[in-house]
Amino acid sequence: MSRMTARKLKALETKKALLETGLELFHKKGFDNVTVDEIVKSCHVSKGAFYVHFNTKYDIFNEKFKDIDNFYSTFQQGIPKNIKASEKILMFYEAQMIYLRDELGKDLIRTVYMNAMSLTINKNHYLADPDRNLYKVINSFVQEGIENNEFKGGLTTEEASALITRCMRGTIYDWIIFGEEFDVVQEMTTFTTTVLNGLKR
Structure with a gap:
């Protein structure tokens, strides 16, 4: 080399x-x-x-999110194959929240979200881009849950994934606006478990 x-x-x-x-x-x-x-x-x-x-100062955020998504892809590879899709989602989200809390910190995440909210969000925005590894990982878990009849019918993979990823973005938003007593890992687990239970057969 x-x-x-x-x-x-x-x-x-x-x-x-x-x-x-x-x-x-x-x-x-x-x-x-x-x-x-x-x-x-x-x-x-x-x-x-x-x-x-x-190209622009916005690309600085995009570059940072590439690093974050590389973490997500690496972590996904270590998730056991023989557990339920819902357990994979919870394990993935727990690791994500720990990473955001301990490696990036609330201040950086607050900056990202504040600036995102000052813009007109489209599907290619870094927080909503469907081609991000983050969303691809969740889609793959949801698809697996549907194929294995863990999740009930009536929703497409995209619709169910949208609900589950709103758990993530909503929890991060609450973490930003609430005080230090807000446990982002525990709150993510509680919120996502509730939604997943509603999706299960």
Whole structure:
């Protein structure tokens, strides 16, 4: 395998610095109050260097969510194959909430959601994009539950998945707006279990 050149390593370092600085500034000042000029000035790089890695400042969030979705895909591979689909969903969501709480933190998630709510959401938005690994994982579990007759008929895979993913987004939203006494892992489990019980045969 060929080693990375000094130029490529420098490019990776620049991209990482732009990403981390952008996220930090979004949190401190609010997404709408941060410009590309401010991000590059804080990183001591040119504006052209920014556009080598990102088309717009929105792409900084998209890049972060790629990292998050890589975690989801990796975790999915470790879920036991011989348990029920509903158990897989609960195990997956528990790991997701622990990851968001312990690795990303409420401040970053609050920034992401606040900025998402200030925009017009379409199906390609990073929080709702059906091609995200997150949604593909949940769809696969729901499809499995339907095929194994664990879930009752009447809803398509897409409809059932939409209900289950609303548990996730709703719990994250409540975690953001409520105080530290809100246990995001426990609340996610309770909320999702209730919905899953309604879907079971």
